[in-house]
Amino acid sequence: MRNxxxxxxxxxxxxxxxxxxxxxxxQAHNIPIGTLVEIDFNQWHGEGACWNIRARLWVTxxxxxxxxTPLYSVSEYRTPGLHEFHGFEEDALAPVDITGRIQTGWDLxxxxxDEN
Numbered sequence: 001m002r003n004x005x006x007x008x009x010x011x012x013x014x015x016x017x018x019x020x021x022x023x024x025x026x027q028a029h030n031i032p033i034g035t036l037v038e039i040d041f042n043q044w045h046g047e048g049a050c051w052n053i054r055a056r057l058w059v060t061x062x063x064x065x066x067x068x069t070p071l072y073s074v075s076e077y078r079t080p081g082l083h084e085f086h087g088f089e090e091d092a093l094a095p096v097d098i099t100g101r102i103q104t105g106w107d108l109x110x111x112x113x114d115e116n
Contacts, residue, residue, distance in 0.1 A: 009067030024068030030090060034078060035059045036102075037093040038109060053085075056096060056109065060084055 009021040016023055031037065041053040060080040061073035065087070072093060075084045101107040 007066075021068045024070075025064070027068075027070050029062040029070045029072070031059050031072060031093055031095055033059050033062065033080075036096045036098055037072075037074065038096055039074065039088065039092055040094070041088065041092040054109070057085070059093070061086075063087070 009024070010019050012018065013020050013023055036056060036058055039053050039055045039057060041051060043051045045051075055074075055076075057074040057076055058078045059072050060075045060078070060082075061084065063071045063073060063086065065071055070090060071086070072088045072090065073080075073084045073086045074088060074093070075082055077083060096102065099107065
């Protein structure tokens with residue numbers, strides 16, 4: 001008997017009858033490119049390595065991972081391709097309404113005030 005490998009995203013979702021990847025590919029990107037977002041992202045990599053990101057950045061690109069999950073690229077610049085960070089899922093991003101106070105630096109996030 002030969003060993004057979006199946007990618008997890010190719011398994012069939014019993015709720016829909018289609019692959020998990022097919023279901024993910026139907027999911028839309030809900031945050032438009034050019035949106036200012038607050039990021040709160042933490043990820044433990046083991047042996048002391050980790051990410052802990054809190055920032056206000058611009059959404060610059062839409063992407064997908066290997067199973068079709070919508071992902072976002074963000075940057076401190078509105079222009080795509082400049083100093084981008086890739087691979088954020090939507091639940092790590094919170095859109096920010098751009099006001100005059102935000103543009104002039106008055107309405108800073110609470111975590112920024114606490115850390116500076």
